[in-house]
Amino acid sequence: MTVWPAIWLTLKLAFVTTAILLAVALPLAWWLTTTRSKVRPVVEAITTLPLVLPPTVLGFYLLILMSPTAPFGALWLSVTGDTLTFSFTGLVIASLVYSLPFAVQPLQTAFASVPRPTMDAARTLGATPRDAFLTIALPLARRGFLTAGVLTFAHTVGEFGVVLMVGGNIPGRTRVISIEIFTAVETLDYATAHLLSLGLLVFSFCVLMLVYVFNRRGGVRVA
Amino acid sequence: MPDRLHFRLKLKRGRLFTLDVEESLPLQGVTAITGPSGxxxxxxxxxxxxxxxxxSGERRVSFCNADWDGPGGHLPAHERRxxxxxQDPNLFPHLSVAGNIGYGAKRRQVTSFxxxxxxxDLGPLLDRGxxxxxxxxxxxxxxxxALASNPAVLFLDEPMTGLDSQRKSEFLPYIARAVSQARVPALYVSHASDEIVTLADRVLELGAGHITGWRTAPMRLNAHVVAETSPGVEVRLDGADADGPGASIPLALRALPGEAIGIGLPVESVHFSLHHPGAGSAIMVLPVTVTRPAGARGQAVIDVLGQSVTVPGVVRVPNATTLWMSILRVLPRPMAGDSRT
Known part of the structure; x- marks a missing residue:
């Protein structure tokens, strides 16, 4: 039994998810940091929901949403000619929802630590809001960007419940590492289970250490 | 007639504080805005x-007859120049000194970097973080x-807050030099009287979100540098005889020969007497004539070597009385080159 298709699929899923999520989370996190809108708590709660919901709940609703009989799933089917459930695209969509808080929250924290007066200074020096965001807020929040990317990636690599609900267990298509481990244990193939589990453990540890080392090295800036 | 900055603002900030002000400021020299904290x-x-x-609130601001805030909308902050x-320098921590100074300069056409x-004196620091x-x-x-962004007006919000007195006295001449060389009008927020006497041409006072009125402008005598000495300069009051009082006053100030200097006089360090006080600790003793006695507002106008100076309500003597003015402490600053002819 080769484990490589599962590893490859997992990495592909994590990369695609991370890339899309960072692009989505960046404006969302900036909006959450700066807005005075009354709907902000609502948006914040929705963004954080995947953090507290059991993956099965999330997966269940996503499955319903993606099913060819639901409006979204039907629309997808008519546009692409393919169903979302039990497909790689479906996994990506599910991962985007599942990992959203891990991309938004580090960015939001980083943006919140960009001092408002520093942004004001940029404005008085002739920078448009967009210009000030790109040249001041973004560089000052770069560590948050890194943390968000790493955590999103790692979290997507480790997801299990949502994938099982939405993608099932199709080798090479939806069978990611965590499901491969589950399958291996079910079939009493402990050698494979050990190999993959240890791999994930070491990987997760290294990723977290990387994040902490980076955040420590930058230090807390004293104004 | 200088251009003016006119504003009418009614802004509710928090439950307790409302800023409710209306005034028209001449856009010339330094206007100090003072008042207690809060x-x-x-x-x-x-x-x-x-x-x-x-x-949220009501705002009308016009600058040189152009609307900044008006019925037509609001000019965004980055277009107000x-x-x-x-108060806190709010420098950009990810840029070098040069990058910070160049930030505004890059966004507006600037040649005076x-x-x-x-x-x-920032040359040696340019490459540093x-x-x-x-x-x-x-x-x-x-x-x-701020200067390098080619501003039309300078806003200085207590720029010396948090510096110790030694650093303050080092930094104040830089501000004085900057506002005179930049030749742009400045609004200077401060409650430190030395800063105001040194810099301000007029003083607006705020209290609890309202304008409480114009204070008497600081007393200031005009002078010119006559000689450079090793730590500073010697200046002569305009109108002083070459060998009379006020002919050579030593100042710890960097300036060039011939440069116009404004000598601010803190109220508490100016004494008047009917007779010459004789030799003492005063920097100078000048004969003055009262040209307008103190009126209801307690302000008198005196003539000092041909210069007319408004004095807050200390002189209650008849017109044309000759007095001696002892000056114990002065706060000089370079004046804009075009302020005198």
């Missing part, structure tokens, strides 16, 4: 700069950054 000085500057447009010097760097800067250096970079 009187709304900073709120006023921020509102004028368009930095608090999300605070205000050189804002904040080098002159500003020289005037503020801002993290190792001392408090005084950081303030100078903040000032240079």
């Amino acid at each position: 009187s709304g000085k900073t709120s006023l500057l921020r509102a004028l700069a368009g930095l608090d447009l999300d605070v 205000i050189g804002f010097v904040f 080098d002159a500003i760097v020289d005037a503020l 801002i993290e190792g800067l001392s408090g005084g250096e950081a303030r100078r970079v903040g000032l240079a950054r």
Whole structure:
């Protein structure tokens, strides 16, 4: 039994998810940091929901949403000619929802630590809001960007419940590492289970250490 | 007739504080805005700069007859061309000193970058990051950054807050030099009387979110540099005889021969007497004539060597009385080259 298709699929899923999520989370996190809108708590709660919901709940609703009989799933089917459930695209969509808080929250924290007066200074020096965001807020929040990317990636690599609900267990298509481990244990193939589990453990540890080392090295800036 | 900055603002900030002000300021020289903490000085500057447009309220601001805030909408902060010097320098931590100073300069056409760097003695610091800067250096970079953005008006919001008195006395001449060389009008928020006497041409007073009125402008005598001495310069009061009183006053100030100097006189360090007080600790003793006695507002006008000076209500003597004015302490600053002919 080769484990490589599962590893490859997992990495592909994590990369695609991370890339899309960072692009989505960046404006969302900036909006959450700066807005005075009354709907902000609502948006914040929705963004954080995947953090507290059991993956099965999330997966269940996503499955319903993606099913060819639901409006979204039907629309997808008519546009692409393919169903979302039990497909790689479906996994990506599910991962985007599942990992959203891990991309938004580090960015939001980083943006919140960009001092408002520093942004004001940029404005008085002739920078448009967009210009000030790109040249001041973004560089000052770069560590948050890194943390968000790493955590999103790692979290997507480790997801299990949502994938099982939405993608099932199709080798090479939806069978990611965590499901491969589950399958291996079910079939009493402990050698494979050990190999993959240890791999994930070491990987997760290294990723977290990387994040902490980076955040420590930058230090807390004293104004 | 100088251009004017006219504003009418009614902004509710929090439950307890409302900024409710209307005034028209001449855009010439330095207008000090003073008042106790919490009187709304900073709120006023921020509102004028368009930095608090999300605070709800009523705002009308026009600058040189152009509407900044009016029925037609609000000019965004980045288009107001205000050189804002904040209480905290608010430098950009990810940029070098040069990057900070150049930030505004890059966004507006500026040619005087080098002159500003020289005037503020920042040449040796240009390549450094801002993290190792001392408090005084950081303030100078903040000032240079504002000046280099080619402002139409300078807003200085207590730019010396948090500096110890030694650093303050080092930094004040830089501000004085900057406002005179930049030749742009300045609004200077402060409650430190020495800063106001040194810099201000007029003084607006705020209290609890309202304008309480114009204070008497600081007393100031005009002089010119006649000689450079090793730590400073010697100046002669305009109208003084070459060998008379006020002919050579030593000042610890960097200036060039022939340069116009304004000598601010703190109220408490000026004494009047009917007879010459004789030799003493005064820097100078000058004969003055009362040209308008103290009136209801307690202000008299005196003539000092041909210069007319308004004095807050200390002189209650008849017209044309000759008095002796002893000056114990002076606060000089370079004046804009075009302020006198």
